Amino acid sequence: MLEALLVMALGAVLLGAALGYAAVRFRVEGDPLVEKIDAILPQTQCGQCGFPGCKPYAQAIAKGEAEINQCPPGGEEGIHKLADLLGREFKPLSAEHGIEKPKSVAIIDEQACIGCTLCIQACPVDAIVGAAKQMHTVVAAQCTGCELCLAPCPVDCIRMEPIQETVDSWKWKYPVIPLRQAA
Amino acid sequence: MSEPVDVDTRDSGALRISVRTAGIMLAFTLVFTALMAGTYKATAPMVAASALAEKLRLIGEVLPAGSYDNNLMADAISLPPTKALGLDDESRLWRARRNGAPAALVLEAAAADGYSGRIGLIVAVGADGRLIALRVTSHKETPGLGDYIDPKKDRNKSKPWITQFANLGFDSVPREKWRVKKDGGHFDQMTGATISARAVTNASGRVLAWTMENRERLFALPADGRYEESKP
Amino acid sequence: MIAKLFRFKGGVKPASHKDESANVPIRVAPLPSKLVIPLRQSARAMARCLVQPGQIVLKGEMIAAAEGPMCTVVHAPTSGTVRSIEPQPVPHPSGLPAPSIVIEPDGEDRWIDRKAFDFRSATSQETRNYLRDCGVVGLGGAGFPSHVKLGPGEKGIETLILNGAECEPWITCDDRLMRERADAILAGASIMRHITGARRVLVGIEDNKPQAIESMRAAVQKLGEPDIDVVAIPTRYPAGGEKQLIRVLTGIEIPYGKLGTHFGVQCFNVGSAAAIHRAIAHGEPLISRVLTLSGNMAHPGNFEVLIGTPVGELLPLAEPRADTNRYLVGGPMMGVVLQSLETPVIKGTNCILAGSPSLFPTPPPEMPCIRCGECAKVCPAELQPFEMYWYSRARIFGKAQEYSLFDCIECGCCSYVCPSRIPLVDYFRFAKGEIWAREKEKAAADLARERYEFRLAREEREKAEKAAKLAAKTAAGREKAAVAIAVAEKPATTPEEDAKKAMIAAALERAKAQKEQAHPENVSDLTPEQQAEIAAIENRRAEIREMAKPHVRQDD
Amino acid sequence: MSIYKDIAWNGLWKQNSILAQLLGLCPLLAVSSTMVNAVSLGLATILVMMLANFAISALRALIPYEIRIPVFVLIIAALVTVVDLAFNAFLHDLYLVLGIFIPLIVTNCIVLARVEAFAAKNGLRASTFDGLMMGIGFVWVIALLGAVREFIGQGTVFSGIEMIFPTLSGIQVLPESYPGFLVAILPPGAFFVLGLLIAGRNWLEARANQRLRDKRLHEQPPPAATAAA
Amino acid sequence: MTTYLFIILGAVLVNNVVFVRILGLCPFMGVSKKLETALGMGAATTFVLTMACGASYIIDRWLLMPNQLEYLRTLSFIVTIAAIVQLTELVIQKTSPLLHQVLGIYLPLITTNCAVLGIPLLNVALRHNFLESLLFGFGSALGFTLALILFAGIRERLEAADVPIHFRGTAIAMITAGVMSLAFMGFAGLDKFK
């Protein structure tokens, strides 16, 4: 019994000391994971995920506090990428947080706009230009389609329009209608 | 330049933390090792007893308990590695006596030529030169094919294959007939798995022959003695 | 000099079907009732329209100007009236309309003044600019601006290759052109040689066109320039592919992402050479081309057609048969289905094929790939199409790219031989499109992130500024405070980080400056009253922002 | 109460160590050739998991982060050795069958995984309960696996039960002439049957999910986008 | 010399840890989705397992056997292994954050890779000497790595296969592992020649 204690005590002291030392010596700061997750998120900044923006959501995922299927603009594709990155299982988009919609941009009805600037303040990416009491316009190329400007508009003059396909943005479609999957 | 200072604080911190973690680790280790060692001490007799019981159970399978009256465990000798028995290691041999007279020998043996390697056996040979019984203690024969040599796996529960050796000696089955039928001998085998049967049969024949030859010397050795091959 | 021929791996030999249209001389197509000229004539860029509806234009008059280095000028193919400028169907697989100028010919075909261009006394840059102004783009199919291709590139051009291979079945326009206008082609080649300073010129022609080879050889003799060789190459699709032809004639393999000029070679279609000759020698911009009408037609042949002629008006010339169910623009291996008979001929249109169910049957449904490797055997790019297909089909594009998806030239050989009838090329086009779209999305996301972070920084700064303003109520004090706060916020950092931060800060400043510049555009012509009002609103806005902030924060 | 319901549901199904987390596979596959072996090992595992969760939850405040893993492992190992010795002393036949797998409970990933993921963060009662439920989750899967393999492999159930209850004996379900299907008892069979079990779970989950979705769709029209405050 | 070769070959192929000894399955299933991660995990395990075999031999021969403390084997081995793993983890975390992130939760779980304890215990049972122990550990780890990367190669391809929906992911991976272990049964009987 005594030998047992002695032998184990010897081991314990050695290992404990080594580990304690290593833990300090090799400490790393920062978390590159958040950046990687953020790079996958679509940066729509819409808050549908339940966080105030893409970055906070990324932080929450990295900490394991959020599921990977809460970002509707990212869609299935985004979830696949997150699952790949994090080694988690893919799961379908959580319906609680919304559904995947075609990409849209905001359009301001220029007749109705009263120039209140509320939409400017709501837009997370400064995609609306104009000045007070002036008609406002959305810079379509910068609009992420987050819909955050819709609610604040007092005269409801902003609507979302799906982005039209042109010869430039056209893509070849998936070649065949896939055969029906087994249930 | 803050670099060197930084390293310094780190190192002294590391030392402190090392000591602390080592201390905690030590504490935990002592407590749990004590717990374990205590259990070990407490169960040791029972563990030893069950190991003994296991041995006795095996022996009991080949040698009926009522057929002897001495303490088998006390009346054992050790065997050196013996080719005839297929043994590469030291082993034990137990001697059963009845009213002081030799009754039987119980020994371990092996057949090296099983289908998938070594087949371990335990054999009891009566003082009259008959094989009382034998059992397979370990084997790697193909499950479902060659493993019928182990009565636990034998599908024929009423008369397992291995029981056909019981109470046979060279007087009833001559040495040259101590083979499987396929080789022109006396013993049955399972078609499709002759090799396993052949290995066991041949090994038992060798064991029997060896014991017949050495039986007097084996019984004569003092308890805890050591048998040495008598080479001319 | 007898050129040593090289081999390219892979390739297929579909039935050639050249005889149907090759034996009739080129005829000039009649003037159509309208001309539709897409503003995008050179594959890479859209020209800027210069005319207005109702305007009268002459034949060869510039109607759209070049924008940017990749663009070429667009000309009116005949004299007439501009009817409209509106989206019209164009020969594009999407079938989507694109902005075009519609001209109603007046039937007089009045030319503008035409003047030959003295390229011998001009610098090569000037000649190339002239070609751009003549709207010369490649007639081989891709429609790449020739003036760009004639530039010196990295290493200059040592070998000039004329592509007369015409490897696609059915098409014979280059064949006829070489038989009938070999002199013009060679004159063009000689001009190109002058521009680029190429040492030698090789003309590659598939050996199933003996008359064309004959005629070109004769013309070479006549021209009498040294180091021009007409080389007969084995007939195998896609020997006319630029990379394959260069490989066969010179042994050089041009990888994906590299241009011919990296290796000192450049390849032009024979038609392009003829067009260059026409532009230089006669001062005629590129407003017509020769194209083949063939397939399920009673009288197939080649026609000189004005750019912009609606296909529907051409077809009667060759009399499609009754069971024609669709038309293809281009050959059967690489062409696209014509979506509407209104679609005009553009500079890259080399063939209109009439298809019938028996000629080009709809393939049976696709079976799974059995990895038989046929496709890999015939792939001229030496790819493993089935691996690319395997991952493209499952939308695992990264893996598809690992198998060199982008090296695929979409020649269609793999689809041609696949026993499982898999439309492999379609999968590759799909995968490429998705990858590009994803890159675009990624760029958009990065932009959005940058703008969002900029906005956060600005809000932060504005808050700081406001605080500073409260403290020191002068404009100068405000500036300083902002800087001080910005500095105080940063902990000590390495010089490297500082540099980076400085760069970012500079970028943000620039962005801000741009934004501020943009602002006045919206508000430039305002009255002082209005401006005062704006200032007031700005203040109010700042206050609202302050008020709104806690709400936002509480949300999370 | 609902936290206990959660724990139970997680252990038994949702986070089931094997079907969902794929942990603890080695003993699972190696010892499940008969149902009796499987259940015995499972019971030993439950015991260890409860003890370990209990001990670590109790001591969690004392364990520094840097050496948590060695300490956890130390505690688990000590407990396992205790169980091992106990088996050896009191259930010797079974001990012979389960062989090296009792010491290997130490490295059964679930034990450490649960200790880290749950016991190190939760209270005594919840942790012990979690150990129990995770253990039961392990047991029912391993028992099912054992039963299927034994049945396919040799047409019996409960064979070997005499090792634990000498008065009972296994049941030959299929006729004696059933030739057996040896592969089922060998390692490949273990993988195959477990693969089928997991597919079965996927099927059940997918069905439940579909139902939930249908219900959601009926209940509330498309969820409105969360607007700014 | 040849005995050493046979030890390694035997451990890699004939008695492959994963397919024949059925050890180390959790990381085998968990870290085999991608070839890269599989390789990383294999390398880490190889390092740890070889070290563990060496360390456990020393502990066993110098500390436990002389003092008749065999019953402490499991305890002392596993604690040592845990410490080795944690040291490795800390070092990797510092030197190669990418690898660390990729190996994620599985690095600490090397401790609970049964093989890491099972192989040292087998070393004791097989009465290997120091060199043999090291080689056996190394060979077993190679066998593990081999199994892992072969499996990952197949899984990467399977990712794109039209597998029936309920079998996607782990279910078909299990079945694949089953066929693989069936294939490795072909080596049965070869260990006679060790």
Add this chain to the structure above:
Amino acid sequence: MNNSPYSLKPASVRSVMLRVLLALLPGIAVYVWFFGAAILVQIALASITALIAEAAMLKLRGKPVAMFLGDGSALVTAWLIALTFPPIAPWWVTVVGVLAAIVIAKHLYGGLGQNPFNPAMVAFALMIVAYPQLMSQWPAVGFTDFAPQLNAIFGPRQLDAITMATPLDALRTALHTADARATVAGVLGSNATFGNIGGKGWEWIAAAYCLGGAYLLQQRIITWHLPAAFLGALLLVSGGFSLVDAERFAAPSFHIFTGGAMLAAFFIVTDPVSGATTPKGKLIFAAGAALLTWIIRSFGAYPDGIAFAVLLMNIAAPLIDIHTQPPVFGHKRQDGDST
């Protein structure tokens, strides 16, 4: 409507598979000559089972049954299973084997073209592990009586009279178990029924398979790489060892002309779906299969190692492919400067 290309070469999966079946016919004919007509019963049994299983799985998975059933791939699998199993195996052994091949090895992976393992070889390995005895009982060569064979397949088995260990099995049993004095010559030479090359009968069957293989080569359904590498590697390794110790290692001619070697060389390692696909990969794949076959034949517990060897190489095939990708056009030599 489809996209380009619009004209396609006439070819189909069905015609490929039918030609493979055609190529098997000579081998089957010779087989019947030496071992009796039982094999025809087995082929029929396997084919029917395969088609039923295939149809059922297609239906379950919601695929168009008629289109896929006609592709003939299930028949190729079925025939190969029948040809590799003993002709007098009980009917249920064949049926279970085919079911395992079609259901587990093929359709669980997504059906035609997606299976990473050779279905026929999965069936063989599974059944020989499960029923080693039934799977190694072959009728004696020349014993072609139909009635007892049929009885063996469908009825109560009375086999001793008609079975005989195959040359491989006999060799393995003698060399690697009891008898330390056994030699190759002793085993193969002592038994009058074993021919001089691969065992009487076996060598002719092998030759007929070789003929079928030549047809496949001529039809460009298989490339030379696989058979050449397989036979070449088998020749080399067995030749080398039998030179060193002819008493314990059989001659290369024996290895090539016995068991399933020739069938494997032309019909099994050539399975395009589960094998390596690059030219270099094919060489490695087939040579590896040959090497493993020889190792398992010479040292392993199972009499013929082809199924295991092929499965083992199937496992390695994805990695082999990844590491033997041929260079892409333009990325060969000159490409030092970028990407």
